[in-house]
Amino acid sequence: MDYGVSTLRRLLGSSGLNVEQGARVLRRMLSPWGERRIGTRPNWRSDVCADGSPIEFSAAFSRERTQIRVLVEAVPDRLSTSAAQKSALGLTRGLTEEFGAVDDRLAAVHDLFLPDGGPAGFAMMHAVVFSPDGDPEFKVYLNPDADRRMTAVERTREALDRLGFGKAWNAISEYARRGFDLDRIVYLGLDLVDGPQSRVKVYFRHYDIPPAELDARMRISLQHEPGFLEDFCQALTGNGGEARPQPLVSNLTFTAVGEHTPVSATLYVPLWVHAESDRTIRDRISSVMARMGLPAGRYRALLSQVARRPLAGGRGIHTYASARMQHGRPRMTTYWSPELYDRYPPARYQRG
Numbered sequence: 001m002d003y004g005v006s007t008l009r010r011l012l013g014s015s016g017l018n019v020e021q022g023a024r025v026l027r028r029m030l031s032p033w034g035e036r037r038i039g040t041r042p043n044w045r046s047d048v049c050a051d052g053s054p055i056e057f058s059a060a061f062s063r064e065r066t067q068i069r070v071l072v073e074a075v076p077d078r079l080s081t082s083a084a085q086k087s088a089l090g091l092t093r094g095l096t097e098e099f100g101a102v103d104d105r106l107a108a109v110h111d112l113f114l115p116d117g118g119p120a121g122f123a124m125m126h127a128v129v130f131s132p133d134g135d136p137e138f139k140v141y142l143n144p145d146a147d148r149r150m151t152a153v154e155r156t157r158e159a160l161d162r163l164g165f166g167k168a169w170n171a172i173s174e175y176a177r178r179g180f181d182l183d184r185i186v187y188l189g190l191d192l193v194d195g196p197q198s199r200v201k202v203y204f205r206h207y208d209i210p211p212a213e214l215d216a217r218m219r220i221s222l223q224h225e226p227g228f229l230e231d232f233c234q235a236l237t238g239n240g241g242e243a244r245p246q247p248l249v250s251n252l253t254f255t256a257v258g259e260h261t262p263v264s265a266t267l268y269v270p271l272w273v274h275a276e277s278d279r280t281i282r283d284r285i286s287s288v289m290a291r292m293g294l295p296a297g298r299y300r301a302l303l304s305q306v307a308r309r310p311l312a313g314g315r316g317i318h319t320y321a322s323a324r325m326q327h328g329r330p331r332m333t334t335y336w337s338p339e340l341y342d343r344y345p346p347a348r349y350q351r352g
Contacts, residue, residue: 004026007305014301014302021136026070029072030072041341049319052340055070061294062330075087085114109142112158112159113146124143126139137191142188160202175252177217204249205249207351211229224265253265266324289332293330303334316344318337
């Protein structure tokens with residue numbers, strides 16, 4: 001708890017955001033499990049970070065502003081998905097009662113992603129976004145492989161239908177045209193806010209795909225501007241950009257405004273398996289941000305608030321970097337692990 005809250009305080013303070021408000025939110029998100037002692041190995045291997053850490057910090061950069069984000073998985077008191085469901089629902093309840101999160105959409109698909117019998121894998125992850133121009137906003141990430149009653153494809157399709165996005169399946173099928181084995185659905189994201197801009201996101205893990213091909217597929221979204229993602233991948237990974245052995249990740253975002261057409265598409269490039277140290281990754285990110293006209297100095301300043309060791313002493317702090325271009329304006333997000341368990345985490349999510 002102390003580590004998470006103190007780190008967030010530094011990030012928010014460095015960004016000119018509301019430190020006390022952020023501390024209150026994160027204390028709730030880490031309660032009560034955040035009071036436990038951190039061991040040498042994770043009892044519950046979280047899906048949040050490559051090394052199993054259940055908390056991740058990130059910063060989203062545009063030319064106009066910086067957002068600070070935190071992602072957590074509420075660690076259960078027993079090592080079972082049923083117990084994880086209980087912890088996750090308790091956190092959701094706390095965020096709705098204390099901070100105004102809206103869980104109507106989650107209630108509509110609750111039985112699909114939080115089944116009573118035979119659940120498997122993770123239950124739910126929660127994120128909060130702190131921005132200069134509003135209250136904290138919350139979102140959840142759900143597990144399409146929640147049990148064996150339905151496949152991830154069937155569960156996601158049913159969820160979209162219940163949420164009023166049934167016609168969006170045509171776009172998803174076109175996007176995953178190689179088949180859902182190679183373009184695997186891995187998360188469903190829901191904003192816990194009201195309004196026409198509230199988002200539903202479908203996340204994919206792409207196996208053996210050239211970045212240029214994925215960039216071309218993203219034309220399916222309303223705001224995607226193709227042509228820069230291949231260079232983005234290559235610059236961050238230091239190779240051809242195919243992100244082996246760790247697959248690329250992307251999402252399609254739907255809102256009531258866009259209806260059945262994705263309003264945006266975002267690419268996530270894995271970083272920790274493509275460099276000998278976080279110092280190398282820092283230098284690559286700084287160079288990419290400078291070319292995109294984004295505040296590389298601000299990124300480096302925030303990184304210094306997260307890192308608890310010299311950057312040359314491991315490669316587990318940086319997990320992913322994401323990017324999209326909208327109306328000529330770039331946006332990039334960097335994701336940071338606390339490395340609670342491993343400075344050199346192995347690749348995860350291999351095919352099969």
